[in-house]
Amino acid sequence: MSLSEISDRVGKTCAECGRPTSDVTLIAVSKVQPNDRVQTVLEEGHRVYGENKVQEAAGKWPGFRESFPDTELHLIGPLQSNKARQAMQLFDAIHTLDRPKLARKFADIAQEIGHCPELFIQVNTGLEDQKAGIAPDELDALVENARSMDLPVAGLMCIPPVHETPSLHFALLAKLAERNGLTGLSMGMSGDFEQAIKLGATHVRVGSAIFGARDYG
Numbered sequence: 001m002s003l004s005e006i007s008d009r010v011g012k013t014c015a016e017c018g019r020p021t022s023d024v025t026l027i028a029v030s031k032v033q034p035n036d037r038v039q040t041v042l043e044e045g046h047r048v049y050g051e052n053k054v055q056e057a058a059g060k061w062p063g064f065r066e067s068f069p070d071t072e073l074h075l076i077g078p079l080q081s082n083k084a085r086q087a088m089q090l091f092d093a094i095h096t097l098d099r100p101k102l103a104r105k106f107a108d109i110a111q112e113i114g115h116c117p118e119l120f121i122q123v124n125t126g127l128e129d130q131k132a133g134i135a136p137d138e139l140d141a142l143v144e145n146a147r148s149m150d151l152p153v154a155g156l157m158c159i160p161p162v163h164e165t166p167s168l169h170f171a172l173l174a175k176l177a178e179r180n181g182l183t184g185l186s187m188g189m190s191g192d193f194e195q196a197i198k199l200g201a202t203h204v205r206v207g208s209a210i211f212g213a214r215d216y217g
């Protein structure tokens, strides 16, 4: 598959459900991919990328940004508090705010450095022990807490459990967002981004369908 094919599918799905294509941001997830593949997609004109590790992103994106300064970078992986500052300086958006302590940290650092990336709160919709994200029943309090510190909360993010029907989780996330007056929905990956768009996704995170399989070897 390729960037143009995935962009076309995003456009078609938007058309099918009567949404403008500009409603949906395609985040090309470049984690673990070799630099030449990322370079190719940059040269094709795509400017929104996702990474799941601060360290990895810090290693490769400053270089790419010298050639492609208008690149927008999204953190989509879990964030340790001690890497919050580095993440806030490197990323334009962070999709993995999931606890009050991290919200406090963001607020303190934002005061110091004078800006804060756009934030999404990750919700553990499947209540999986191994997965990051706040439990759905603790979400409203976290939204309120983040808002009270003037953090720019744009929406919610989820990663459905692998063996469950993703659309149930997408629908739940949409409901939770609506209840909290949030419009951003970061949901949908290579295998299910079309379903996510139909259920209201504003940000889809697509890796392997654009770049090919990741080689963790």
Ligand SMILES: *Cc1c(COP(=O)(O)O)cnc(C)c1O
Binding pocket: 029, 031, 052, 076, 077, 159, 188, 189, 190, 191, 205, 206, 207, 208, 209
């Ligand atoms: C890796 C990753 C993706 C992309 O997964 P693909 O199946 O390759 O599209 C999306 N979201 C998160 C949080 C990821 O870590």
